[in-house]
Amino acid sequence: MIWNGNQPRKIIKNHSFSSCSSILLLAFLSSLGLLMGSCGSLPKESAEAQQERRGAAGQAGGATPVDVAIARESGLQQQLEYRGITKPFREVSLRSQVEGRLVALNVDEGDTLRLGQIIGQVDDTILKTELNQAEAELAALRSEVARANAQASNARVEVEQARLQVAQALSDANRQEKLLKEGAISQQAAEQARTNAQTAAQALRAAQEQVRTEEEAVAAAKGRLTAQQALVAQAKERRSYSRIASPIAGAVLDKVPEPGDLLQPGNEILKIGDFSRIKVEFEVSDKELANIRVGQSVEVKLDAFPNNTYVGTITRITPAANTYLVPIEIVIPNRDSKITSGLYARVNFANRGQERVVVPLTAIQGREGESPNQNPESKIENNQGKVFVVVRGGDKTTVAARSVTLGKRADGKVEIISGLEPGESYVVRSGKPLRDRDAVSLSILSEKLDSTPK
Template sequence: MVFDQKKFQKLVKKSTPKVSKPVINSHRLLMFPIVLIALLTASCGSLPKESAEAQSRRPGGRNPGNSVTAVDVAIARTKALTNPADYIGNTTPFRTVSVRSQVEGRLIALNLDIGDTVKRGQVISQLDDVLLQTSLQQAEAEKATSQSEVARAKTQVSNAQAEVEKARLELLQAQSDSQRQQKLFKEGAISEQTAQQAKTTAQTSQKALQATIERVRTEKQAVEAAQGRVFAQQAIVKAAKERLSYSRLISPITGVVAEKITEPGNLLQPGNEVIKIADLSRIKVIVQVSELELGKIQVGQSVQVRLDAFPDQNIIGRVARISPTADPIARLIPVEVVIPNSGGKIGSGLLARVNFTTETPERVVVSEAAINSKARETQTEMNTGKIFIVQEQGGKTTVQERSVTLGKKADDKVEILSGLQPGERYIVRSSKSLKDGETVKLSILSEKKVDSK
């Protein structure tokens, strides 16, 4: 509004009455401001049309016909169209071994506690072995006795063999004498009785030789029996030594003490549990999988495992075993997944999320609202659409319409197979319909372009 000072003064003179006497009229004083305001309002309302148009063209004046369309802009990025489903399970040791006593005895030493690391072959506890030592000594003594019996039997065999040799020589001599006496008898040099005696002596020597040979056989059997007793006693000694070795409890694996069952001073019976050792070199995760998803899983398949305890780590495991039986009510199949634990940080009982989805190439994913609404009716069949790309040149922000090839859709999102590259900025939504090359302005919700420098 332009204020005309001369016109205002003329109006004030016309509206002011002439007073001959300096008399103050309170009623006229009250009316004067009202009249003045009315005149000012009439004067402002009667400004020339050119002044109003000039005012509208001034900076700050509004011109609805030339307003710029506001748009929301996003940056194209590659990602998965949908978040794959996770199966929940708990971490367990790859194997757990229960160390038990194999003999009766009082536990006199157990210097391990929960969480301690043990090596394979390490002595972890000691039992009282006095009775076991006594049994071993008795078995060794009986073994020595049996060995002495073997030695005596072998001596008897040697003696019998010597007698056999003597009897053989005597037989040869008797047979020679008998032949000579028979010859002399035929020549008439000796009597028949003398010849017959020589023959009888040879026959007696033959029987004596056979008796000594039988004695050798008997003595050899005695040796074999004594040796059998020695072998049996050696087995008893070996068993006694084995039982004695059971007085020392040895770790069968390398692992960590997971549970401590008893304390030193307690009397243990064969089969009593002492500690549990967990092998944490690898970790097992058992999840329940629906029978509908079982066809997508196979033994040896790589899977992704995430632990809530270590959210920044993405662990790659493999399917080690698929149970052959399913829960008859829930129709769920246990699937065992094994993950590495080289650092030993992963313990038992942690929450694990297993994803069986195979690796697929990620594509550019945009909101379906970004696709040009005019082509939305035909894009389902043609698998194509239009999208607006943001361009900045000479301080102006314009849009460029571009054709894109569409892929899969899910959750109001769509894959872009071609036509849009990662890092390009595109229009998500606008205040009104856009045209190719139109100038736009970015809303406060728009993503800012990241400086590559």
């Protein structure tokens, strides 16, 4: 309706035309909204694929950007980590060697001890009495030996006297025999002289026998003296056991009795640990035992000291395995005496094989037309693969496909047994699949081609 002045005037339009126009407009707007919605909901992967195709199309006829590295020999390492607990290099159980009441014990758990340090005392009253008795018996035996020696000496003097008497008697008998032949004395006087000589000889033999008897008595007395001296030494040793001394230098791990307790021989008093070196015990699978040997160096880290790394040595491989696990023992130094017992340790073995060229797995290329982002492991068949070697000719840089034989793989790297020599430049990764003799351009991540292997 159109107003003209004060009088409205009605204008009647073609109603069917207006309705058709509105329907067409709504249909157009709806179609446009659906198209925009569907474009906005394209998967991210499809969008990236389209961008990749556009990028590849933009580079058609140009050089493909690649990351280049220089082949170098190195050892492919695989770190094997095991967990263990620190222990003292050795533990000594200090036990009582005598019976008695514990009078004093002047240490506690954690105290540091010196070798031979006196740390306690057991009541030694009975031991002292036994020592005094043994020493008194020893003194009596010394007197007995002295008397036996005196008697033996007297017997030897008597032997000498008897020997002189025998000599005198023989001389008299010879003189009397001469006088008898001259007729100066009677037969009876000569026989008497011979009898005196025989008697003197018998007295000499008796004196010599007495000497042997006295010497045997001296030997017996000396034997008893020696035995008693041993008893005295034993008594002194037993009394010394009443003083409790540290058998090693170390730290007190455990304290059992308290002063006033009655000790029996064999009762544990202290447990002492030697922390001059530290043991770490852990277990390995029997399948890994072939790579481990006594004397091998290992790397040890302690959670208590995360910034320190210790180098240990395998000292023992226990021959008896427990459910396919073999106990291993290593020793690490403890020069600053900071490492204690019961710390959490991580033991690492670095198994290094023969030095070979080692490259990233991303350098292993697939067949022509395969995506460079494909899993490198899937490109390896029977330990065979392919790499692209960089070839420089004037101002143009190209790549040459090279078949390689692969070895061990670990930590995203692979050994090249043959096919790639040290010092050669190879493609680590590329933006699109490469073909033999393709032109390439080095990215900013590439090594310089004139670099020499380290």
